Amino acid sequence: MSDTDDSAVTAWSEAEPGDDVARGTGVALWKQIAERIEADIVEGRLAPGMRLPTEMELAERFGVNRHTLRRALAMLTERRLIEATPGRGTFVKEPPIRYPIGPRTRFSEIVAREGRAPSGRLIGSRIEPASAEIAEALHLPMGADVLRVDLLREADGVPITIASHWYDAERCRDLDLLLAATGSVTRALETLGLGDYRRLETRITARPADEEERRRLSLPAGRVVMVVESINGDAQRRPIQYTRARFCSDRVQLIVKN
Amino acid sequence: MSDTDDSAVTAWSEAEPGDDVARGTGVALWKQIAERIEADIVEGRLAPGMRLPTEMELAERFGVNRHTLRRALAMLTERRLIEATPGRGTFVKEPPIRYPIGPRTRFSEIVAREGRAPSGRLIGSRIEPASAEIAEALHLPMGADVLRVDLLREADGVPITIASHWYDAERCRDLDLLLAATGSVTRALETLGLGDYRRLETRITARPADEEERRRLSLPAGRVVMVVESINGDAQRRPIQYTRARFCSDRVQLIVKN
DNA sequence: CATGATTTGTCCGTATGTATT
DNA sequence: GAATACATACGGACAAATCAT
Numbered sequence: 001m002s003d004t005d006d007s008a009v010t011a012w013s014e015a016e017p018g019d020d021v022a023r024g025t026g027v028a029l030w031k032q033i034a035e036r037i038e039a040d041i042v043e044g045r046l047a048p049g050m051r052l053p054t055e056m057e058l059a060e061r062f063g064v065n066r067h068t069l070r071r072a073l074a075m076l077t078e079r080r081l082i083e084a085t086p087g088r089g090t091f092v093k094e095p096p097i098r099y100p101i102g103p104r105t106r107f108s109e110i111v112a113r114e115g116r117a118p119s120g121r122l123i124g125s126r127i128e129p130a131s132a133e134i135a136e137a138l139h140l141p142m143g144a145d146v147l148r149v150d151l152l153r154e155a156d157g158v159p160i161t162i163a164s165h166w167y168d169a170e171r172c173r174d175l176d177l178l179l180a181a182t183g184s185v186t187r188a189l190e191t192l193g194l195g196d197y198r199r200l201e202t203r204i205t206a207r208p209a210d211e212e213e214r215r216r217l218s219l220p221a222g223r224v225v226m227v228v229e230s231i232n233g234d235a236q237r238r239p240i241q242y243t244r245a246r247f248c249s250d251r252v253q254l255i256v257k258n
Numbered sequence: 259m260s261d262t263d264d265s266a267v268t269a270w271s272e273a274e275p276g277d278d279v280a281r282g283t284g285v286a287l288w289k290q291i292a293e294r295i296e297a298d299i300v301e302g303r304l305a306p307g308m309r310l311p312t313e314m315e316l317a318e319r320f321g322v323n324r325h326t327l328r329r330a331l332a333m334l335t336e337r338r339l340i341e342a343t344p345g346r347g348t349f350v351k352e353p354p355i356r357y358p359i360g361p362r363t364r365f366s367e368i369v370a371r372e373g374r375a376p377s378g379r380l381i382g383s384r385i386e387p388a389s390a391e392i393a394e395a396l397h398l399p400m401g402a403d404v405l406r407v408d409l410l411r412e413a414d415g416v417p418i419t420i421a422s423h424w425y426d427a428e429r430c431r432d433l434d435l436l437l438a439a440t441g442s443v444t445r446a447l448e449t450l451g452l453g454d455y456r457r458l459e460t461r462i463t464a465r466p467a468d469e470e471e472r473r474r475l476s477l478p479a480g481r482v483v484m485v486v487e488s489i490n491g492d493a494q495r496r497p498i499q500y501t502r503a504r505f506c507s508d509r510v511q512l513i514v515k516n
Numbered sequence: 517c518a519t520g521a522t523t524t525g526t527c528c529g530t531a532t533g534t535a536t537t
Numbered sequence: 538g539a540a541t542a543c544a545t546a547c548g549g550a551c552a553a554a555t556c557a558t
Contacts, residue, residue: 042390078468080465096463098461101514101516102516103516198516199516200515200516201513201514201515201516202513202514202516203356203511203512203513203514204462204484204511204512204513204514205354205484205507205510205511205512206464206482206483206484206507207482207507207508208466208480208482210336222466224464224465224466224482225464226462226463226464226484249463249464249465250465252463253461253462253463254461254462254463255459255460255461255462256359256459256460256461256462256514257458257459258359258360258361258456258457258458258459258460
């Protein structure tokens with residue numbers, strides 16, 4: 001993972017070579033290696049997002065065959081401590097953003113509280129007829145005009161979620177223009193006098209990321225998105241916004257406090 | 259999906275053959291076919307869980323080549339109206355169980371309220387040393403004895419989730435025996451005077467199902483599980499149970515009410 | 517446990533009409 | 538008009554997964 005710092009190998013790779021692994025102790029070599037790398041990760045010598053040396057280099061350092069080393073990495077992959085992408089390398093997994101789902105759920109606030117820099121890009125917006133699902137959520141007749149706004153949201157420049165918002169087109173004239181101008185959903189809605197929308201209900205499923213999601217979220221094949229649908233309402237709990245956000249599940253952990 | 263009624267083809271397959279699709283109208287054949295099947299689904303002639311005829315049969319019925327038919331099915335798959343598994347067939351997707359996550363979250367109550375029959379099987383239980391994560395959740399020292407109980411939970415005989423529970427081994431002597439005897443987590447905890455545990459926090463991620471999960475939940479390859487970790491506490495909000503449940507994401511939709 | 521039948525998934529190729537350059 | 542690209546449709550073959558025997 002992490003499109004951050006591909007050359008961050010150096011820090012850890014200074015480890016003195018030749019500190020081989022203990023043979024003939026009854027403990028499998030790959031297990032010893034896995035445990036040593038794991039210790040390096042949990043004790044912080046291998047930081048999250050950091051790239052490990054290539055399998056060849058690691059094998060040489062531990063004085064084992066590449067297959068033996070791969071067995072160790074396989075164990076760490078299964079435990080989800082590291083992650084390998086063909087062609088890029090093997091990386092220490094970064095801890096996911098803790099994303100609390102509550103009555104007041106705001107992407108930028110949540111990301112900022114995690115100490116990361118939120119940003120967003122408007123992908124597109126248009127008027128479309130309400131599908132059955134959206135009509136029901138917004139208490140509109142089916143086929144009524146709704147404004148759809150698609151956003152890509154990032155933390156520290158890493159894409160986190162693709163969010164589609166639907167609004168009653170009547171109530172939200174020019175919201176798309178305001179969005180483009182302010183760059184913030186919250187601020188744009190404030191301008192329309194809908195500042196303190198609150199979340200009424202959230203529905204969560206998950207599925208493999210499709211082609212477009214992989215491209216937009218820069219995900220390798222086989223990755224998973226969590227699909228979070230939510231209905232947001234005004235102070236009187238009247239629905240004003242329906243959202244479907246697709247979160248890259250590697251980079252986000254949803255939290256519900258009870 | 260659905261291990262229910264594989265021979266449920268008949269109801270729909272009586273449709274008169276020879277009602278071919280309109281050629282040379284400017285509308286692609288595969289699009290016409292997709293729309294007709296979609297109509298059959300949304301209007302209930304093809305019920306959820308029902309198996310469609312084979313691709314060969316469908317192609318013959320609509321008077322097109324198998325590839326043309328597959329193009330239509332691909333569209334319906336993308337819209338998540340149907341789902342195909344090699345060797346089994348193509349099925350109309352069943353609506354997922356709506357699974358509310360709240361302070362009082364009980365599997366059997368939730369499933370029963372959906373009008374389905376809950377059941378559960380004890381997979382195993384043992385004492386093990388607390389990992390860092392579990393120790394923190396249960397406010398125990400790391401390595402302390404914890405009781406781990408693994409359950410497979412089903413609705414109408416269809417596996418829904420694999421749940422692992424961890425308890426302080428001190429406080430929960432013989433919980434595993436009670437579980438085996440009563441067959442209910444709730445009732446077993448009641449016997450220990452911990453009847454009204456409530457959920458304190460829930461964390462949600464998702465990932466591809468691994469080998470064991472696919473086997474236990476009878477999932478075909480490429481399917482996804484939602485990993486739901488929760489801390490449950492007693493009336494004083496002292497943590498007494500840590501749970502990691504892996505839900506088949508096709509069959510469940512998590513709901514958060516705010 | 518092995519095996520074969522059934523069914524979906526993927527690949528090869530060919531041909532045709534339409535829109536764009 | 539010619540060249541090109543693209544979507545549509547058809548045909549055949551085989552791989553891979555599942556299920557019943």
